[in-house]
Amino acid sequence: MTSTATINAPLAHIMNGKPMTIFQWRAIGLCFLINMLDGFDVMVIAFTAASVSAHWSLSGAQLGYLLSAGLVGMTVGSLFVAPWADRIGRRSLVLLCIVVAGLGMIGSGYARTPTHLGLLRFVTGLGIGGILASSYVIAGEYASRRWRSLAISLQATAYALGATVGGFFTARVIALLGWESVFIYGGAATLATLPILYAWLPESIDFYVSRRPEGALTQVNAIMRKMGLAPLQALPAGSVGGNTGLRRSLSYLLSPSVRRATALIWVSFFLILFGFYFVMSWSPRLMVAAGLSNEQGITGGVLLNLGGIVGTSLIGLLAGRLALYKVHAIYLIATAVLMSMFLSLAGGGSQTLVVAFVLGLFVNGCVAGVFAMTPMIYEPAHRVTGLGWAIGMGRFGSVLAPLAAGPLIDAQWSPSEVYTLYATTFVLAAITVVLLHFGIKRSSDLKAGAK
Numbered sequence: 001m002t003s004t005a006t007i008n009a010p011l012a013h014i015m016n017g018k019p020m021t022i023f024q025w026r027a028i029g030l031c032f033l034i035n036m037l038d039g040f041d042v043m044v045i046a047f048t049a050a051s052v053s054a055h056w057s058l059s060g061a062q063l064g065y066l067l068s069a070g071l072v073g074m075t076v077g078s079l080f081v082a083p084w085a086d087r088i089g090r091r092s093l094v095l096l097c098i099v100v101a102g103l104g105m106i107g108s109g110y111a112r113t114p115t116h117l118g119l120l121r122f123v124t125g126l127g128i129g130g131i132l133a134s135s136y137v138i139a140g141e142y143a144s145r146r147w148r149s150l151a152i153s154l155q156a157t158a159y160a161l162g163a164t165v166g167g168f169f170t171a172r173v174i175a176l177l178g179w180e181s182v183f184i185y186g187g188a189a190t191l192a193t194l195p196i197l198y199a200w201l202p203e204s205i206d207f208y209v210s211r212r213p214e215g216a217l218t219q220v221n222a223i224m225r226k227m228g229l230a231p232l233q234a235l236p237a238g239s240v241g242g243n244t245g246l247r248r249s250l251s252y253l254l255s256p257s258v259r260r261a262t263a264l265i266w267v268s269f270f271l272i273l274f275g276f277y278f279v280m281s282w283s284p285r286l287m288v289a290a291g292l293s294n295e296q297g298i299t300g301g302v303l304l305n306l307g308g309i310v311g312t313s314l315i316g317l318l319a320g321r322l323a324l325y326k327v328h329a330i331y332l333i334a335t336a337v338l339m340s341m342f343l344s345l346a347g348g349g350s351q352t353l354v355v356a357f358v359l360g361l362f363v364n365g366c367v368a369g370v371f372a373m374t375p376m377i378y379e380p381a382h383r384v385t386g387l388g389w390a391i392g393m394g395r396f397g398s399v400l401a402p403l404a405a406g407p408l409i410d411a412q413w414s415p416s417e418v419y420t421l422y423a424t425t426f427v428l429a430a431i432t433v434v435l436l437h438f439g440i441k442r443s444s445d446l447k448a449g450a451k
Contacts, residue, residue: 031139032158039162047170051179064406069118070125075395077129082388090134101127105187133388153316156368160308167302206380249385264436269394271429277398286415307357308364315365325437328369332430339423
Protein backbone atom coordinates (compact mmCIF):
# COMPACT_ATOMS: atom_id res chain seq x y z
CA MET A 1 0.00 0.00 0.00
CA THR A 2 1.14 3.51 -0.79
CA SER A 3 1.02 6.34 1.70
CA THR A 4 -2.32 8.04 2.32
CA ALA A 5 -3.38 10.01 -0.76
CA THR A 6 -3.86 13.73 -0.34
CA ILE A 7 -6.67 15.84 -1.76
CA ASN A 8 -4.25 17.28 -4.31
CA ALA A 9 -3.30 13.92 -5.80
CA PRO A 10 -5.37 13.25 -8.93
CA LEU A 11 -7.03 9.86 -8.74
CA ALA A 12 -6.31 9.16 -12.38
CA HIS A 13 -2.58 9.69 -11.77
CA ILE A 14 -2.66 7.30 -8.83
CA MET A 15 -4.47 4.60 -10.83
CA ASN A 16 -2.23 5.03 -13.87
CA GLY A 17 0.88 4.51 -11.75
CA LYS A 18 -0.06 1.01 -10.58
CA PRO A 19 -0.69 -2.31 -12.33
CA MET A 20 -4.30 -3.27 -12.98
CA THR A 21 -5.89 -5.31 -10.18
CA ILE A 22 -8.33 -8.21 -10.28
CA PHE A 23 -11.03 -5.83 -9.03
CA GLN A 24 -10.50 -3.50 -12.01
CA TRP A 25 -10.47 -6.33 -14.54
CA ARG A 26 -13.60 -7.78 -12.96
CA ALA A 27 -15.40 -4.44 -13.39
CA ILE A 28 -14.35 -4.40 -17.04
CA GLY A 29 -15.39 -8.06 -17.37
CA LEU A 30 -18.88 -7.33 -16.03
CA CYS A 31 -19.25 -4.53 -18.58
CA PHE A 32 -18.13 -7.10 -21.16
CA LEU A 33 -20.96 -9.41 -20.03
CA ILE A 34 -23.49 -6.58 -20.30
CA ASN A 35 -22.42 -5.78 -23.84
CA MET A 36 -22.54 -9.46 -24.85
CA LEU A 37 -26.20 -9.54 -23.90
CA ASP A 38 -26.82 -6.25 -25.67
CA GLY A 39 -25.23 -7.63 -28.84
CA PHE A 40 -27.60 -10.57 -28.78
CA ASP A 41 -30.65 -8.49 -27.87
CA VAL A 42 -30.02 -5.99 -30.69
CA MET A 43 -29.08 -8.44 -33.46
CA VAL A 44 -31.72 -11.08 -32.73
CA ILE A 45 -34.19 -9.24 -34.97
CA ALA A 46 -31.72 -9.41 -37.88
CA PHE A 47 -31.21 -13.15 -37.39
CA THR A 48 -34.95 -13.79 -37.19
CA ALA A 49 -35.79 -11.33 -40.00
CA ALA A 50 -36.34 -13.95 -42.71
CA SER A 51 -38.59 -16.05 -40.43
CA VAL A 52 -40.53 -13.03 -39.13
CA SER A 53 -40.95 -11.68 -42.66
CA ALA A 54 -42.27 -15.01 -43.92
CA HIS A 55 -44.56 -15.42 -40.90
CA TRP A 56 -46.37 -12.12 -41.56
CA SER A 57 -45.64 -11.78 -45.33
CA LEU A 58 -43.84 -8.47 -44.85
CA SER A 59 -42.59 -6.27 -47.70
CA GLY A 60 -39.06 -4.87 -47.69
CA ALA A 61 -40.28 -1.51 -46.40
CA GLN A 62 -42.34 -3.14 -43.62
CA LEU A 63 -39.38 -5.25 -42.54
CA GLY A 64 -37.23 -2.11 -42.55
CA TYR A 65 -39.60 -0.45 -40.09
CA LEU A 66 -39.48 -3.51 -37.86
CA LEU A 67 -35.68 -3.63 -37.98
CA SER A 68 -35.57 0.05 -37.03
CA ALA A 69 -38.03 -0.15 -34.10
CA GLY A 70 -35.44 -1.30 -31.59
CA LEU A 71 -32.95 1.22 -32.92
CA VAL A 72 -35.46 4.04 -32.37
CA GLY A 73 -35.75 2.88 -28.77
CA MET A 74 -31.96 2.86 -28.47
CA THR A 75 -31.86 6.42 -29.81
CA VAL A 76 -34.35 7.66 -27.22
CA GLY A 77 -32.54 5.69 -24.51
CA SER A 78 -29.14 7.15 -25.44
CA LEU A 79 -30.43 10.73 -25.57
CA PHE A 80 -32.77 10.85 -22.59
CA VAL A 81 -32.18 7.79 -20.38
CA ALA A 82 -28.36 7.50 -20.46
CA PRO A 83 -27.78 11.07 -19.14
CA TRP A 84 -29.46 10.07 -15.87
CA ALA A 85 -26.33 8.04 -15.12
CA ASP A 86 -24.51 11.32 -14.46
CA ARG A 87 -27.15 12.12 -11.82
CA ILE A 88 -28.14 8.82 -10.14
CA GLY A 89 -25.02 6.80 -10.88
CA ARG A 90 -23.77 4.57 -13.69
CA ARG A 91 -24.41 1.35 -11.76
CA SER A 92 -27.98 2.22 -10.73
CA LEU A 93 -28.97 3.07 -14.29
CA VAL A 94 -27.43 -0.11 -15.68
CA LEU A 95 -29.41 -2.29 -13.25
CA LEU A 96 -32.68 -0.48 -14.05
CA CYS A 97 -32.15 -0.72 -17.80
CA ILE A 98 -31.27 -4.42 -17.64
CA VAL A 99 -34.77 -5.01 -16.26
CA VAL A 100 -36.37 -2.93 -19.04
CA ALA A 101 -34.41 -4.67 -21.82
CA GLY A 102 -35.03 -8.16 -20.42
CA LEU A 103 -38.78 -7.67 -20.09
CA GLY A 104 -38.95 -6.14 -23.57
CA MET A 105 -37.19 -9.20 -25.02
CA ILE A 106 -39.50 -11.67 -23.29
CA GLY A 107 -42.55 -9.69 -24.35
CA SER A 108 -41.33 -9.76 -27.98
CA GLY A 109 -41.63 -13.54 -27.93
CA TYR A 110 -45.35 -13.22 -27.30
CA ALA A 111 -46.06 -10.59 -29.97
CA ARG A 112 -49.01 -11.41 -32.19
CA THR A 113 -48.76 -8.64 -34.80
CA PRO A 114 -45.86 -6.76 -36.45
CA THR A 115 -46.97 -3.57 -34.67
CA HIS A 116 -46.94 -5.32 -31.30
CA LEU A 117 -43.46 -6.70 -31.99
CA GLY A 118 -42.25 -3.26 -33.11
CA LEU A 119 -43.46 -1.64 -29.87
CA LEU A 120 -41.74 -4.28 -27.75
CA ARG A 121 -38.54 -3.91 -29.77
CA PHE A 122 -38.74 -0.18 -28.99
CA VAL A 123 -38.96 -0.96 -25.25
CA THR A 124 -35.99 -3.33 -25.52
CA GLY A 125 -34.01 -0.67 -27.35
CA LEU A 126 -34.89 1.90 -24.70
CA GLY A 127 -33.19 -0.26 -22.06
CA ILE A 128 -30.17 -1.02 -24.23
CA GLY A 129 -29.72 2.65 -25.12
CA GLY A 130 -29.54 3.49 -21.43
CA ILE A 131 -27.03 0.72 -20.73
CA LEU A 132 -24.44 1.18 -23.47
CA ALA A 133 -22.99 4.57 -22.56
CA SER A 134 -22.70 3.69 -18.86
CA SER A 135 -21.02 0.34 -19.47
CA TYR A 136 -18.44 1.85 -21.82
CA VAL A 137 -17.71 4.68 -19.39
CA ILE A 138 -17.35 2.35 -16.38
CA ALA A 139 -14.94 0.15 -18.34
CA GLY A 140 -12.88 3.16 -19.40
CA GLU A 141 -12.80 4.72 -15.95
CA TYR A 142 -11.61 1.55 -14.20
CA ALA A 143 -8.82 0.97 -16.74
CA SER A 144 -5.40 2.55 -16.40
CA ARG A 145 -4.19 4.76 -19.23
CA ARG A 146 -2.13 1.88 -20.69
CA TRP A 147 -5.14 -0.43 -20.98
CA ARG A 148 -7.97 2.07 -21.56
CA SER A 149 -8.27 1.74 -25.33
CA LEU A 150 -8.26 -2.05 -25.03
CA ALA A 151 -10.81 -2.01 -22.19
CA ILE A 152 -13.22 0.10 -24.22
CA SER A 153 -12.60 -1.83 -27.45
CA LEU A 154 -13.31 -5.07 -25.59
CA GLN A 155 -16.85 -3.82 -24.99
CA ALA A 156 -17.39 -3.74 -28.75
CA THR A 157 -15.82 -7.21 -28.90
CA ALA A 158 -18.39 -8.36 -26.36
CA TYR A 159 -21.17 -6.89 -28.48
CA ALA A 160 -19.93 -8.87 -31.50
CA LEU A 161 -19.45 -12.02 -29.41
CA GLY A 162 -22.99 -11.78 -28.06
CA ALA A 163 -24.34 -11.38 -31.57
CA THR A 164 -22.24 -14.34 -32.76
CA VAL A 165 -23.47 -16.63 -30.02
CA GLY A 166 -26.99 -15.37 -30.70
CA GLY A 167 -26.65 -16.23 -34.37
CA PHE A 168 -25.55 -19.80 -33.70
CA PHE A 169 -28.33 -20.12 -31.14
CA THR A 170 -30.95 -18.65 -33.48
CA ALA A 171 -30.06 -20.90 -36.42
CA ARG A 172 -30.66 -24.00 -34.29
CA VAL A 173 -33.60 -22.90 -32.17
CA ILE A 174 -35.80 -21.44 -34.93
CA ALA A 175 -36.10 -24.80 -36.67
CA LEU A 176 -37.06 -26.53 -33.42
CA LEU A 177 -39.13 -24.02 -31.45
CA GLY A 178 -39.88 -21.10 -33.79
CA TRP A 179 -38.59 -17.53 -33.89
CA GLU A 180 -40.61 -16.50 -30.81
CA SER A 181 -38.52 -18.72 -28.52
CA VAL A 182 -35.33 -16.86 -29.46
CA PHE A 183 -36.65 -13.64 -27.90
CA ILE A 184 -37.92 -15.40 -24.78
CA TYR A 185 -34.63 -17.17 -24.06
CA GLY A 186 -32.66 -13.98 -24.75
CA GLY A 187 -34.79 -11.98 -22.30
CA ALA A 188 -34.45 -14.64 -19.61
CA ALA A 189 -30.65 -14.62 -20.03
CA THR A 190 -30.60 -10.83 -19.71
CA LEU A 191 -32.60 -10.85 -16.47
CA ALA A 192 -30.44 -13.68 -15.08
CA THR A 193 -27.45 -11.32 -14.94
CA LEU A 194 -29.14 -9.00 -12.42
CA PRO A 195 -27.93 -10.80 -9.23
CA ILE A 196 -24.36 -10.93 -10.57
CA LEU A 197 -24.33 -7.24 -11.50
CA TYR A 198 -25.99 -6.20 -8.24
CA ALA A 199 -23.36 -8.04 -6.22
CA TRP A 200 -20.20 -7.14 -8.14
CA LEU A 201 -20.63 -4.20 -10.54
CA PRO A 202 -18.99 -1.18 -8.85
CA GLU A 203 -20.11 2.40 -9.14
CA SER A 204 -17.84 4.80 -11.00
CA ILE A 205 -15.26 6.60 -8.82
CA ASP A 206 -15.56 9.62 -11.09
CA PHE A 207 -19.31 9.70 -10.38
CA TYR A 208 -18.69 9.84 -6.63
CA VAL A 209 -16.02 12.53 -7.04
CA SER A 210 -17.97 14.72 -9.46
CA ARG A 211 -21.45 14.42 -7.93
CA ARG A 212 -20.38 14.01 -4.27
CA PRO A 213 -23.50 12.18 -3.01
CA GLU A 214 -23.82 11.50 0.72
CA GLY A 215 -21.14 9.07 1.85
CA ALA A 216 -19.10 9.58 -1.32
CA LEU A 217 -15.73 9.60 0.48
CA THR A 218 -16.55 6.35 2.29
CA GLN A 219 -17.59 4.69 -0.97
CA VAL A 220 -14.50 5.93 -2.83
CA ASN A 221 -12.18 4.67 -0.08
CA ALA A 222 -13.87 1.26 -0.10
CA ILE A 223 -13.15 1.03 -3.83
CA MET A 224 -9.60 2.33 -3.35
CA ARG A 225 -8.89 -0.45 -0.85
CA LYS A 226 -10.16 -3.06 -3.31
CA MET A 227 -7.69 -1.71 -5.86
CA GLY A 228 -4.82 -1.89 -3.36
CA LEU A 229 -4.63 1.90 -2.99
CA ALA A 230 -4.44 3.98 0.15
CA PRO A 231 -7.64 5.75 1.27
CA LEU A 232 -8.14 9.46 0.68
CA GLN A 233 -8.34 11.96 3.53
CA ALA A 234 -10.82 13.96 1.44
CA LEU A 235 -12.20 13.99 -2.06
CA PRO A 236 -9.92 15.66 -4.62
CA ALA A 237 -10.27 19.42 -4.95
CA GLY A 238 -11.55 21.00 -8.13
CA SER A 239 -14.14 18.33 -8.81
CA VAL A 240 -17.45 19.27 -10.35
CA GLY A 241 -20.25 19.04 -7.83
CA GLY A 242 -23.82 20.23 -7.60
CA ASN A 243 -26.40 20.01 -10.32
CA THR A 244 -25.42 18.11 -13.49
CA GLY A 245 -28.84 18.09 -15.11
CA LEU A 246 -29.36 17.46 -18.79
CA ARG A 247 -29.55 21.17 -19.66
CA ARG A 248 -26.25 21.94 -17.94
CA SER A 249 -24.55 18.93 -19.53
CA LEU A 250 -25.77 19.92 -23.00
CA SER A 251 -24.53 23.47 -22.41
CA TYR A 252 -21.13 21.99 -21.61
CA LEU A 253 -21.14 19.77 -24.72
CA LEU A 254 -21.82 22.85 -26.87
CA SER A 255 -19.43 25.18 -25.01
CA PRO A 256 -16.59 26.81 -26.99
CA SER A 257 -13.97 24.49 -25.48
CA VAL A 258 -15.49 21.26 -26.83
CA ARG A 259 -18.24 22.13 -29.31
CA ARG A 260 -16.10 21.49 -32.41
CA ALA A 261 -15.11 18.08 -31.07
CA THR A 262 -18.74 17.42 -30.13
CA ALA A 263 -19.96 18.25 -33.65
CA LEU A 264 -17.35 16.02 -35.30
CA ILE A 265 -18.03 13.17 -32.87
CA TRP A 266 -21.77 13.42 -33.59
CA VAL A 267 -21.17 13.33 -37.35
CA SER A 268 -18.73 10.41 -36.98
CA PHE A 269 -21.21 8.40 -34.91
CA PHE A 270 -24.03 9.12 -37.37
CA LEU A 271 -22.06 8.00 -40.42
CA ILE A 272 -20.47 4.95 -38.81
CA LEU A 273 -23.65 3.63 -37.22
CA PHE A 274 -25.59 4.36 -40.42
CA GLY A 275 -23.26 2.07 -42.34
CA PHE A 276 -22.81 -0.45 -39.53
CA TYR A 277 -26.50 -1.10 -38.92
CA PHE A 278 -27.18 -1.46 -42.61
CA VAL A 279 -24.51 -4.17 -42.78
CA MET A 280 -25.64 -5.95 -39.60
CA SER A 281 -29.41 -5.61 -40.13
CA TRP A 282 -29.74 -6.35 -43.83
CA SER A 283 -26.82 -8.66 -44.64
CA PRO A 284 -28.50 -11.96 -43.65
CA ARG A 285 -31.57 -11.02 -45.73
CA LEU A 286 -29.55 -9.69 -48.72
CA MET A 287 -27.31 -12.75 -48.83
CA VAL A 288 -30.45 -14.84 -49.21
CA ALA A 289 -31.63 -12.48 -51.98
CA ALA A 290 -28.24 -12.93 -53.67
CA GLY A 291 -28.78 -16.69 -53.88
CA LEU A 292 -27.67 -18.14 -50.55
CA SER A 293 -29.96 -20.32 -48.45
CA ASN A 294 -31.69 -18.99 -45.32
CA GLU A 295 -29.27 -20.97 -43.15
CA GLN A 296 -26.30 -19.57 -45.09
CA GLY A 297 -27.71 -16.06 -44.65
CA ILE A 298 -27.81 -16.54 -40.88
CA THR A 299 -24.30 -18.05 -41.00
CA GLY A 300 -23.12 -14.97 -42.90
CA GLY A 301 -24.57 -12.75 -40.19
CA VAL A 302 -22.80 -14.83 -37.58
CA LEU A 303 -19.50 -14.51 -39.45
CA LEU A 304 -19.90 -10.74 -39.63
CA ASN A 305 -19.99 -10.73 -35.84
CA LEU A 306 -17.32 -13.40 -35.49
CA GLY A 307 -15.01 -11.21 -37.56
CA GLY A 308 -15.98 -8.37 -35.26
CA ILE A 309 -14.56 -10.23 -32.27
CA VAL A 310 -11.16 -10.21 -33.98
CA GLY A 311 -11.45 -6.69 -35.37
CA THR A 312 -12.53 -4.95 -32.17
CA SER A 313 -9.84 -6.68 -30.10
CA LEU A 314 -7.22 -5.86 -32.71
CA ILE A 315 -8.02 -2.14 -32.88
CA GLY A 316 -7.63 -1.91 -29.11
CA LEU A 317 -4.24 -3.60 -29.23
CA LEU A 318 -3.05 -1.51 -32.20
CA ALA A 319 -4.14 1.68 -30.44
CA GLY A 320 -1.61 0.88 -27.72
CA ARG A 321 1.18 1.15 -30.30
CA LEU A 322 -0.14 3.52 -32.99
CA ALA A 323 -2.24 6.68 -32.90
CA LEU A 324 -5.87 5.64 -32.55
CA TYR A 325 -7.08 8.03 -35.24
CA LYS A 326 -4.70 6.47 -37.80
CA VAL A 327 -5.83 2.93 -37.01
CA HIS A 328 -9.45 4.04 -37.05
CA ALA A 329 -9.14 5.78 -40.43
CA ILE A 330 -7.55 2.67 -41.96
CA TYR A 331 -10.42 0.55 -40.65
CA LEU A 332 -12.96 2.94 -42.16
CA ILE A 333 -11.39 2.97 -45.63
CA ALA A 334 -10.93 -0.82 -45.61
CA THR A 335 -14.62 -1.22 -44.70
CA ALA A 336 -15.69 0.97 -47.63
CA VAL A 337 -13.58 -1.09 -50.07
CA LEU A 338 -14.87 -4.41 -48.75
CA MET A 339 -18.51 -3.31 -48.85
CA SER A 340 -18.20 -2.24 -52.48
CA MET A 341 -16.98 -5.74 -53.41
CA PHE A 342 -18.87 -7.83 -50.86
CA LEU A 343 -21.33 -9.60 -53.17
CA SER A 344 -20.20 -8.53 -56.64
CA LEU A 345 -16.71 -10.04 -56.29
CA ALA A 346 -17.17 -12.68 -53.60
CA GLY A 347 -18.71 -15.19 -56.03
CA GLY A 348 -21.37 -16.64 -53.76
CA GLY A 349 -21.38 -19.60 -51.39
CA SER A 350 -18.33 -20.14 -49.23
CA GLN A 351 -16.45 -17.22 -50.82
CA THR A 352 -19.19 -14.82 -49.75
CA LEU A 353 -19.00 -16.16 -46.20
CA VAL A 354 -15.22 -15.62 -46.10
CA VAL A 355 -15.62 -12.02 -47.25
CA ALA A 356 -18.40 -11.59 -44.65
CA PHE A 357 -15.93 -12.54 -41.92
CA VAL A 358 -13.34 -10.04 -43.14
CA LEU A 359 -15.95 -7.31 -43.56
CA GLY A 360 -17.16 -8.00 -40.02
CA LEU A 361 -13.60 -7.61 -38.76
CA PHE A 362 -13.34 -4.09 -40.13
CA VAL A 363 -16.89 -2.77 -39.74
CA ASN A 364 -17.07 -3.74 -36.06
CA GLY A 365 -13.65 -2.23 -35.51
CA CYS A 366 -14.97 1.07 -36.90
CA VAL A 367 -17.59 1.17 -34.14
CA ALA A 368 -15.05 0.22 -31.46
CA GLY A 369 -12.79 3.04 -32.61
CA VAL A 370 -15.37 5.80 -32.32
CA PHE A 371 -16.49 4.53 -28.90
CA ALA A 372 -12.87 4.52 -27.69
CA MET A 373 -12.27 8.08 -28.92
CA THR A 374 -15.24 9.71 -27.23
CA PRO A 375 -15.40 9.38 -23.40
CA MET A 376 -12.09 11.00 -22.49
CA ILE A 377 -12.84 14.13 -24.52
CA TYR A 378 -15.28 15.22 -21.80
CA GLU A 379 -15.07 16.00 -18.09
CA PRO A 380 -16.17 13.18 -15.72
CA ALA A 381 -19.33 14.97 -14.58
CA HIS A 382 -20.64 15.03 -18.16
CA ARG A 383 -18.96 11.92 -19.57
CA VAL A 384 -21.97 9.59 -19.83
CA THR A 385 -24.09 12.43 -21.22
CA GLY A 386 -21.36 13.16 -23.78
CA LEU A 387 -21.12 9.55 -24.90
CA GLY A 388 -24.88 9.03 -24.61
CA TRP A 389 -25.66 11.96 -26.90
CA ALA A 390 -22.95 10.88 -29.34
CA ILE A 391 -24.51 7.42 -29.44
CA GLY A 392 -27.94 9.03 -29.76
CA MET A 393 -26.85 11.03 -32.79
CA GLY A 394 -25.44 7.83 -34.21
CA ARG A 395 -28.72 6.09 -33.55
CA PHE A 396 -30.46 8.45 -35.94
CA GLY A 397 -28.16 6.96 -38.56
CA SER A 398 -28.83 3.43 -37.34
CA VAL A 399 -32.59 4.02 -37.58
CA LEU A 400 -32.43 5.54 -41.05
CA ALA A 401 -30.12 2.88 -42.48
CA PRO A 402 -32.60 -0.05 -42.48
CA LEU A 403 -35.47 2.25 -43.49
CA ALA A 404 -33.58 3.65 -46.47
CA ALA A 405 -32.55 0.20 -47.68
CA GLY A 406 -36.09 -1.21 -47.74
CA PRO A 407 -37.43 0.98 -50.58
CA LEU A 408 -34.22 0.38 -52.57
CA ILE A 409 -34.78 -3.38 -52.34
CA ASP A 410 -38.44 -2.94 -53.35
CA ALA A 411 -37.25 -0.81 -56.31
CA GLN A 412 -35.21 -3.79 -57.56
CA TRP A 413 -31.77 -2.47 -56.67
CA SER A 414 -29.33 -5.36 -56.61
CA PRO A 415 -27.73 -6.24 -53.26
CA SER A 416 -24.31 -5.24 -54.66
CA GLU A 417 -25.58 -1.80 -55.68
CA VAL A 418 -27.04 -1.18 -52.24
CA TYR A 419 -23.79 -2.18 -50.51
CA THR A 420 -21.76 0.12 -52.75
CA LEU A 421 -24.02 3.08 -51.98
CA TYR A 422 -23.71 2.53 -48.24
CA ALA A 423 -19.91 2.15 -48.52
CA THR A 424 -19.56 5.90 -49.12
CA THR A 425 -20.57 6.65 -45.53
CA PHE A 426 -17.36 5.08 -44.24
CA VAL A 427 -15.22 7.24 -46.55
CA LEU A 428 -16.92 10.36 -45.17
CA ALA A 429 -16.46 9.05 -41.61
CA ALA A 430 -12.72 8.64 -42.19
CA ILE A 431 -12.52 12.34 -43.09
CA THR A 432 -14.34 13.39 -39.88
CA VAL A 433 -12.05 11.23 -37.73
CA VAL A 434 -8.94 12.89 -39.16
CA LEU A 435 -10.47 16.36 -38.72
CA LEU A 436 -11.38 15.49 -35.13
CA HIS A 437 -7.83 14.45 -34.29
CA PHE A 438 -6.21 17.55 -35.72
CA GLY A 439 -8.86 19.79 -34.16
CA ILE A 440 -8.19 18.37 -30.69
CA LYS A 441 -4.42 18.52 -31.22
CA ARG A 442 -4.59 22.16 -32.31
CA SER A 443 -6.77 23.02 -29.29
CA SER A 444 -4.25 21.34 -26.97
CA ASP A 445 -1.36 23.20 -28.62
CA LEU A 446 -3.13 26.53 -28.21
CA LYS A 447 -3.80 25.85 -24.52
CA ALA A 448 -0.16 24.87 -23.98
CA GLY A 449 1.02 28.05 -25.75
CA ALA A 450 -1.20 30.21 -23.59
CA LYS A 451 0.37 28.97 -20.38
